[in-house]
Amino acid sequence: MKKIVVKVGTNVLTREDGLLDITAISHLVDQIAWIKKEGIEVLLVTSGAVGAGLSLIKLSNGLNNVVHRQVLSSIGQIKLMNIYTDLFANHGLLCAQVLATKEDFRDRLHYINMKNCFQALLHDNLIPIVNENDVVSVSELMFTDNDELAGLIAAMTNADTLIILSNVDGVFDGHPDEPESSIIVTIDPDDKKAMNYISHKQSSMGRGGMHTKFRIARKAARIGITTFIANGKKHGILTDILKGDYTATKFTASKKVSNVKKWIAFNEPDQKGNIIINQGAAEILLNKEYTSSLLPIGILAIEGEFKKGDIVKILDHDGKGIGLGVAQYASEKAKKIIGHKGEKPLIHYDFLFVEHKSIVQ
Numbered sequence: 001m002k003k004i005v006v007k008v009g010t011n012v013l014t015r016e017d018g019l020l021d022i023t024a025i026s027h028l029v030d031q032i033a034w035i036k037k038e039g040i041e042v043l044l045v046t047s048g049a050v051g052a053g054l055s056l057i058k059l060s061n062g063l064n065n066v067v068h069r070q071v072l073s074s075i076g077q078i079k080l081m082n083i084y085t086d087l088f089a090n091h092g093l094l095c096a097q098v099l100a101t102k103e104d105f106r107d108r109l110h111y112i113n114m115k116n117c118f119q120a121l122l123h124d125n126l127i128p129i130v131n132e133n134d135v136v137s138v139s140e141l142m143f144t145d146n147d148e149l150a151g152l153i154a155a156m157t158n159a160d161t162l163i164i165l166s167n168v169d170g171v172f173d174g175h176p177d178e179p180e181s182s183i184i185v186t187i188d189p190d191d192k193k194a195m196n197y198i199s200h201k202q203s204s205m206g207r208g209g210m211h212t213k214f215r216i217a218r219k220a221a222r223i224g225i226t227t228f229i230a231n232g233k234k235h236g237i238l239t240d241i242l243k244g245d246y247t248a249t250k251f252t253a254s255k256k257v258s259n260v261k262k263w264i265a266f267n268e269p270d271q272k273g274n275i276i277i278n279q280g281a282a283e284i285l286l287n288k289e290y291t292s293s294l295l296p297i298g299i300l301a302i303e304g305e306f307k308k309g310d311i312v313k314i315l316d317h318d319g320k321g322i323g324l325g326v327a328q329y330a331s332e333k334a335k336k337i338i339g340h341k342g343e344k345p346l347i348h349y350d351f352l353f354v355e356h357k358s359i360v361q
Helices: 022-037 049-054 065-089 108-121 146-156 192-197 210-222 237-243 259-265 279-286 331-336
Strands: 003-008 041-046 094-100 126-132 161-166 226-231 248-251 273-277 299-304 311-315 321-326 352-354
Touching: 003 022, 003 146, 022 041, 022 065, 022 237, 041 065, 041 146, 049 065, 065 094, 065 126, 094 108, 108 126, 108 146, 126 146, 146 161, 146 210, 146 259, 161 210, 161 237, 210 226, 210 248, 226 237, 259 321, 259 352, 273 279, 279 321, 279 352, 299 331
Parallel strands: 003 041, 003 161, 041 126, 094 126, 161 226, 273 311
Antiparallel strands: 226 248, 273 299, 311 321, 321 352
């Protein structure tokens, strides 16, 4: 491992009453400091600002949920960073704070600028600490939770490993509280059967749950990032993973894709329209033996409006999602040449991310 993104969830950092667990945070910092001193670049994506805010102020009941979260986050983020700063200072390390919204990742130029910033922060004795900017993030600007943010950061920085820390040991083949359930040690990101074990229930303090963690872990693995879902409450879990002696679920990495395709893969919420293709085009795009662009001749219909440079979703003739791509021209032009031969690709291969590549028999 050369570059690791560690995501730590609310339930790892807080006690049952919702307040911060300083002992757990201190242990996390000790492990990250050890990783850094092993010569591995590490970024920390952290929750916990709301929990920190809860320990400082009691708000009136008249606030709606969004405003309540914004106020607690704005107050708690300062305390959370002060805790990290003091703990990392004990190891001779400095903290760099980065607050992000989903909008920061949508524009390609802005995305590249952020990437360059992260690369600069990874040098010397710095630890980049990333959290969602809950103070300004509302509705469509919000990530599902910090699992999604961690996946974006891992893709952006070309990390080879993503470790998602929760309060369970990994993905189980049943409910984690049932004695007959056992942990799934390794998951192929293209194995759809594993999804049957995932609960849609959210965590008690965070916005996400195991369903979100599984989705992000599988997507990260599909673009070449080895991903673990592990128990952040377990002593030494990060160092155990690096040493190869751990209890966790590992999502094995597929072949790495280009930086542009990584950006496309994690920008699905920004899609402007749908491209519905025929069976022949779908088979070509899904076949590992082919490298293909999407031509108008293979398109059945176009839904929605989009401009050149927008990310669009590709669906097969049954409406199943196949992948994402950057449109090379606007929907107005594309609709005029549906089914035509000899036209320029609507999506060039270099800007096409196919999610379910397989050898078609």
